[in-house]
Amino acid sequence: MKKDILGIKDLPKEELLEILNLASAEKPKIQNKNFRDNSLKNTSVTTLFYENSTRTKISFLLASGYLGAITDDLNISTSSVSKGETLIDTGTRLDVMGTNIIVLRHSMTGSSHLLAKNVKASVINGGDGINEHPTQAMLDIFTIKEQKNNIKDLKIVISGDVSNSRVARSNIFGLSKLGANIVVCGSSTLISPHFQSLGVYITTNIKEAVKDADVVMALRIQKERQNTATFPSTSEYAKFFGINDEVLSYAKKDVLVMHPGPINRGVELSAKIIDSEKSLIDTQVENGIAVRMAVLKYLSN
Amino acid sequence: MKILIKNGRVIDPANNIDEICDIFVEDGKIKEIDKNITKENEKTINADKMWVTPGLIDMHVHLREPGFKYKETISTGTKSAAMGGFTTICAMANTKPTVDNEIIVEYINSKIQKEAIINVFQVGAITKDLAGEELSQIGEMKKVGICAISDDGLSVKNANLLKQAMKYANMFDLPILSHCEDTDLTAKGQINSGKHSDFMGFRGISNDSEELIVSRDIILANSVDARLHIMHVSARESLEHIRFAKSKGQKVTAEVCPHHFTLCDEDIKEYDANFKMSPPLRAKEDVEALIKALQDGTIDVIATDHAPHHKDEKNCEFELAANGIVGLETAVPLCITELVNKNILSPKELIEKLTINPARILNLNKGTLSVGADADITIIDPNLKYKIDKNKFESLSKNTPFHGREVQGKAAFVIVNGKIVLDNGELCKTI
Numbered sequence A: 001m002k003k004d005i006l007g008i009k010d011l012p013k014e015e016l017l018e019i020l021n022l023a024s025a026e027k028p029k030i031q032n033k034n035f036r037d038n039s040l041k042n043t044s045v046t047t048l049f050y051e052n053s054t055r056t057k058i059s060f061l062l063a064s065g066y067l068g069a070i071t072d073d074l075n076i077s078t079s080s081v082s083k084g085e086t087l088i089d090t091g092t093r094l095d096v097m098g099t100n101i102i103v104l105r106h107s108m109t110g111s112s113h114l115l116a117k118n119v120k121a122s123v124i125n126g127g128d129g130i131n132e133h134p135t136q137a138m139l140d141i142f143t144i145k146e147q148k149n150n151i152k153d154l155k156i157v158i159s160g161d162v163s164n165s166r167v168a169r170s171n172i173f174g175l176s177k178l179g180a181n182i183v184v185c186g187s188s189t190l191i192s193p194h195f196q197s198l199g200v201y202i203t204t205n206i207k208e209a210v211k212d213a214d215v216v217m218a219l220r221i222q223k224e225r226q227n228t229a230t231f232p233s234t235s236e237y238a239k240f241f242g243i244n245d246e247v248l249s250y251a252k253k254d255v256l257v258m259h260p261g262p263i264n265r266g267v268e269l270s271a272k273i274i275d276s277e278k279s280l281i282d283t284q285v286e287n288g289i290a291v292r293m294a295v296l297k298y299l300s301n
Numbered sequence B: 001m002k003i004l005i006k007n008g009r010v011i012d013p014a015n016n017i018d019e020i021c022d023i024f025v026e027d028g029k030i031k032e033i034d035k036n037i038t039k040e041n042e043k044t045i046n047a048d049k050m051w052v053t054p055g056l057i058d059m060h061v062h063l064r065e066p067g068f069k070y071k072e073t074i075s076t077g078t079k080s081a082a083m084g085g086f087t088t089i090c091a092m093a094n095t096k097p098t099v100d101n102e103i104i105v106e107y108i109n110s111k112i113q114k115e116a117i118i119n120v121f122q123v124g125a126i127t128k129d130l131a132g133e134e135l136s137q138i139g140e141m142k143k144v145g146i147c148a149i150s151d152d153g154l155s156v157k158n159a160n161l162l163k164q165a166m167k168y169a170n171m172f173d174l175p176i177l178s179h180c181e182d183t184d185l186t187a188k189g190q191i192n193s194g195k196h197s198d199f200m201g202f203r204g205i206s207n208d209s210e211e212l213i214v215s216r217d218i219i220l221a222n223s224v225d226a227r228l229h230i231m232h233v234s235a236r237e238s239l240e241h242i243r244f245a246k247s248k249g250q251k252v253t254a255e256v257c258p259h260h261f262t263l264c265d266e267d268i269k270e271y272d273a274n275f276k277m278s279p280p281l282r283a284k285e286d287v288e289a290l291i292k293a294l295q296d297g298t299i300d301v302i303a304t305d306h307a308p309h310h311k312d313e314k315n316c317e318f319e320l321a322a323n324g325i326v327g328l329e330t331a332v333p334l335c336i337t338e339l340v341n342k343n344i345l346s347p348k349e350l351i352e353k354l355t356i357n358p359a360r361i362l363n364l365n366k367g368t369l370s371v372g373a374d375a376d377i378t379i380i381d382p383n384l385k386y387k388i389d390k391n392k393f394e395s396l397s398k399n400t401p402f403h404g405r406e407v408q409g410k411a412a413f414v415i416v417n418g419k420i421v422l423d424n425g426e427l428c429k430t431i
Helices: A013-026 A055-066 A087-096 A111-118 A134-148 A166-177 A193-198 A206-210 A234-241 A281-300 B074-084 B102-115 B138-143 B159-171 B195-200 B208-224 B236-247 B258-262 B284-296 B331-340 B347-354 B356-361
Strands: A044-049 A070-074 A101-106 A122-128 A155-159 A181-185 A201-203 A215-218 A256-258 B003-012 B017-026 B029-034 B043-046 B051-054 B056-061 B086-091 B119-124 B176-178 B228-230 B252-256 B377-387 B406-416 B419-423
Touching: A013 A134, A013 A166, A013 A281, A044 A055, A044 A087, A055 A070, A055 A101, A055 A122, A055 A134, A055 A281, A087 A101, A087 A111, A101 A111, A101 A281, A111 A122, A122 A134, A122 A281, A134 A166, A134 A215, A134 A256, A134 A281, A155 A166, A155 A206, A166 A181, A166 A193, A181 A206, A193 A201, A193 B195, A256 A281, B003 B347, B003 B377, B051 B347, B056 B074, B056 B347, B056 B356, B074 B086, B074 B102, B074 B406, B074 B419, B086 B377, B086 B406, B102 B119, B102 B138, B119 B138, B138 B159, B159 B176, B159 B208, B176 B208, B208 B228, B208 B236, B236 B252, B236 B284, B252 B258, B252 B284, B252 B356, B258 B284, B258 B331, B331 B347, B331 B377, B331 B406, B347 B356
Parallel strands: A044 A070, A044 A101, A101 A122, A155 A181, A155 A215, A181 A201, A215 A256, B003 B043, B003 B051, B056 B086, B086 B119, B176 B228, B228 B252
Antiparallel strands: B003 B017, B017 B029, B051 B377, B377 B406, B406 B419
């Protein structure tokens, strides 16, 4: 039995597909409360978020609730963490209180792996530093699959702050396992040349990147993760890398536009595109709950 | 004590000796080296199939006392050194308080006299409190016995201050041991910058963060004719600068740590902070370049950068974890397994980098088996095969990435100033 979900890079393709299949079955339960089940009735899920989050935390709490689990959120600012308690000690205390699943978000790479090694509870990585955000990639892949049926041979563009993005990393690992052609695009200061070894094509030309694309995934410009100035201003960034109607005209007609949120409107994506039919941003959020229900079930079975 | 060491392979690079013979020790000195010595003695050591070498010298050790006795003490650190085959070590200045004045040096010297089981020489800080702002009491510290100056752990950021320190140290014939790292370039990096950092999701530490300061320090040392020793070289580009400076006859020397020629960044597994050190484990190409530099003499010294840390300082978020690993008890087996057994260095070339070369850099009257020299002798069994077991370390700390690794070679006997401190692999109980 699998104990933890820490990342996509170490998750075998079969397990990834199994979770995606489970998610399809969970989706109807989101909109119709008559379909909800109590399969996690005796399971307790605790969210432990060291970083701010709007959708991921709520998504996990709702997903747990729809499956009948006991949920709670450890509020870091009012907990003993603010008194200097270590991650391992915090996790151990949750363990003895009987938590079955801990969802951890943390600003440092590898923190979920560390916690998983030191607690009996299952750990789900809700984002660790710049490393991985596996359930986000699962929901993105689920959303693409729902629309396009298959991932293989799709041209998928990931644009933005790729080097500092755990969303990009998890998506690259997941999508390449399923045979997509991935192009990453962004300023030369935001993409390490070593990304080539992860099997992606790198370009700094957004039009070249988007040409004949099936999916364009824009990433949030994360000012809080920049070491130093990596580009002069968001307006200059938008000019060279922002996705608007003109850029999108190079893509396939049925191109889908995605964004993990939160969006800087008019920077990564033009407001018009965000609100257009091509945009799957709300579908992503909805699917996020289905995928997280699937992950919770997967770890509980 | 009169000790007779029989039938060992005596390797004394300083005197160009590598042959089977006997050594006779009396009154703390080496009295005779010859074939078939028959002398009355209190202890005969049969060194058949073993290497008999000058006592090994590790010029880069963190003893942690005063200030961090929960990591290591003078007592446990020197026991660890003896276990690893070292008879002389140099203790870095980044203790608490920092070794930046003669009073601290005298305090540590008094502790060493009472508690150390091998020779310990203290290194003084270049700048007060390692803050990079004003010079420490370099001359006063020299008077009470420091052998070099270093802000190890940090580079002196201000080039002019470092230049003044170099000029000043010249007056006292002290070498500068330089930790080369531009922290603006290192930034939030955790492991070597490359494929593996991108795969693991870490910000990277680029080679240029080291290369830049290596080249700067070589330039400064050249302009004031100072004695510069580059510590723990890890990047292949740094070697080019060192090689060039040496070819011009500049007084530059360099060291490498066993972990940097044994492991590469791709060996880092499971976000285990026992693989975290500064400088980081580099790419395969860097390891190959370090090996070549060991062969061609660009690298003069092998030193461990023994950096003990408490379990809690490693079993935590990688980014929060302390830099460094313990090295005293793994150095000899790694050198033999990785360098001698793979025909990269001959035993004599290896021993040179562990004895006479560091002794010369530090002006220590050590590192040879010459008749009349201090009887610091290490006897190594180069054939013993075993798995490294961190739980058997004498060091107070167990932070090593080598636990469970299959190796060959181990110190069997260690003699310090004519006294046996390691006897057939066991520390002597009387000490």
